Structures are given as C-alpha cells and as structure tokens.
C-alpha cells in the first residue's frame with residue numbers, strides 16, 4: 254500500500270470531469286490496489302473522504318470513512334464506504350449549511366449548503382450495485398466527494414464567501430459552533 258500525493262487547488266486534475274470505471278475492471282488488481290491506496294491516503298491525512306482526482310486519478314472512485322477524527326471531532330462515525338461511479342440525487346428540497354474543508358484546499362473551512370438527504374446509486378469494490386439513502390453528515394460528505402468527480406470544489410457551492418476561514422481563525426472564532 255502507498256500513501257498517494259494529494260492534488261492541491263489550482264491543479265487542473267481537480268477541475269476535470271472524471272471517467273467512469275468500466276464495471277468489469279472494478280475487481281482488477283490495478284483498481285483494487287488503487288482503492289487500497291486511496292483508503293490509506295485518506296486515513297494518513299485524517300480525511301473523512303477522498304476522491305480519485307484528489308490523488309491525480311481522473312476516475313469515479315470515492316472513499317468515505319469517519320472514525321475518531323481530530324479534524325472533525327464532533328461528527329458521528331461512518332463505516333468505510335467505497336463508491337464507484339456514484340449517481341447522487343436529492344430526496345427532497347431540504348438543505349442545511351455546515352462547515353466543510355477539503356484536503357485539496359488545505360487550512361481553509363467554509364459553510365456550504367447541502368441537501369440533507371440523498372439517494373445514492375453506485376458500485377461497491379466488489380462490483381455489486383448499491384442503492385441506499387443517506388442523510389446529514391454522511392449525505393454532506395457524499396455530495397462533497399461526488400462533486401470532486403465533476404470537477405467541483407466546495408468553494409463553488411458557497412453562495413457567499415463570508416464564512417471562508419483559515420483553520421487558526423476557525424479554531425479561535427468558530428470552533429465551538
């Protein structure tokens with residue numbers, strides 16, 4: 254397993270729409286190794302999610318996991334989830350604003366509106382079809398990561414930039430929020 258280098262904002266790979274993974278190649282050694290590396294990289298940098306383009310692979314692969322996370326001490330755990338070629342749609346119009354950060358936009362947080370509940374269709378790492386709904390923080394992370402597959406960063410989803418905050422100021426002024 255390898256820790257991969259994370260693409261930072263400004264790298265064009267983060268702005269390209271990604272290619273779907275051919276379903277037949279999901280179980281290939283190359284893709285399985287890539288998924289393992291993506292998981293290891295997410296854990297190494299205390300991310301709650303990571304998408305292919307963030308490690309310079311323009312592929313529709315996303316991993317999500319929340320254990321005890323020092324970057325997000327207040328959020329509930331999410332078991333390790335691998336989504337390949339995800340299709341995400343809102344289940345209703347309800348939206349909620351909350352803080353987000355991104356390993357590709359280091360040291361910055363901002364409040365982003367997201368749908369509270371989404372339906373997700375995707376393949377898992379065995380190639381099986383998944384179809385489930387998610388809400389609250391899990392739904393937020395799914396929307397953030399699937400945006401990466403379209404070349405969208407969380408900053409693009411902020412209607413106003415007035416909450417854009419460096420981490421030191423976040424801790425100083427907003428940490429108890």
Ligand code: NI
Pocket residue numbers: 354355356357397401
């Ligand atoms: Ni991100």
